[in-house]
Every structure is written in structure tokens, then in C-alpha cells.
Amino acid sequence: MRITIGHYYTPRGRDLQSRRISSRSAQISRPSIQKYRTISGRPVRSGVGIEPDVMFSEKEKSEFHKALIRDGAFFKFAGYWVRENHSSPDTRKLYDSFSKWLNQEGFLYLTEAEKSLNRASASLSEVWDPGIADAIQLAQEGIREQKNLDLQRGQEELSEAVLAEVQSRLLDRDVYIQVRLQADQVANEALQIVIDKSRYHSILTL
Structure with a gap:
């Protein structure tokens, strides 16, 4: 470059x-x-x-989403799904399959809270007692519950990422680009500005 x-x-x-x-x-x-x-x-x-005349702010990816990207989970799952299926994916069923696949693969995702808890456990190993063990176990259970909640809350975000990766394997390049543009929030917002002539001209005359 x-x-x-x-x-x-x-x-x-x-x-x-x-x-x-x-x-x-x-x-x-x-x-x-x-x-x-x-x-x-x-x-x-x-x-x-x-x-830019108009600023768009895309939704920040969750930490879980970022971890999946770093691990290549979407890419790996898409390859697995295409080998096992030969039809267009149903979004809801696709996400369910992805969740099951993550469990089967033993995907490990450590939150910042888990990392801090692990460091605390290591530093307290020399002064271990039942009270500390119970407190750490309780914290671990709370973190697991929170991770499950994060997975449920981020279902729409993750479903879209899984679908996009699978579509990249199934669709021709031009068709894939067209489909993804239709689902792109920023592209749709920009299109609405162009369609709305009064808004378009008001931006240029600000």
C-alpha cells in the first residue's frame, strides 16, 4: 500500500x-x-x-462475537454446514445448528471477568480455604449465567454473521453482494437519503 x-x-x-x-x-x-x-x-x-455529510455508527460487536471471529468459528461452521446441507438455510434453524456446533467443538470463550477471577484464584492458591472456594464457585456460576444471557441477547447479531458466512459459500459472487447489501444497515440508510430528495438536498445545503 x-x-x-x-x-x-x-x-x-x-x-x-x-x-x-x-x-x-x-x-x-x-x-x-x-x-x-x-x-x-x-x-x-x-x-x-x-x-462524510452524514455519520453512521454501526453497532459495536459483543465480546463474544469478537471471540468467535478471532477463533474463525463462523468460517469453520459454514464449511461444516455446507457439507451437511444442500438447501437454502433457515435463519432460526441455522442459529440453533451453530449453537449446537459450538458446544460440540468445545468453543472456549473467557470474559474479562473470568480472566480476573482466574488471576485471583491463582494468587489465592497459597491461602486456600473453603470460604474462598465457595466464593469463587459462586462467581463462576454467575459468570456462566451471564454468558448464557449474552448469547441469547446477541442472537440476532450472531445469526446475521452466521447467515452471511454460509451465504458466501452458497451464492454466486454477484448475487451474494446484492443480498448482503440489502441487509447492510449503512447501505440502506444511505439509499434512503438518496431516495428522499428533500433530505438529500437539505444535506447539501447545510
């Missing part, structure tokens, strides 16, 4: 390069931040890169 060190300007003289760009191997002239106005009077800035 190359770092762009040139400066790109709009017809009104606004520099599109961001001041945040840096490189150890090249001397980059950092543009100063200046304010401009478009022909319609909309305020814009130079020296900050290309700023």
Missing part, C-alpha cells in the same frame, strides 16, 4: 489531504485547516480529508 503524498484540490481550492497522514519514509507537507464554503454556501474544511 502506498501513502499518497500529493495534494488534491477541489475547483474552489480546498485541499482534500488530511493532516493526520504521516510517513516515516517520506516528508509530507501537512496542509493547514481552513474553512471554505461551497457554491451553495455549505461550510466545509480543508486539511481534514474527505468528511
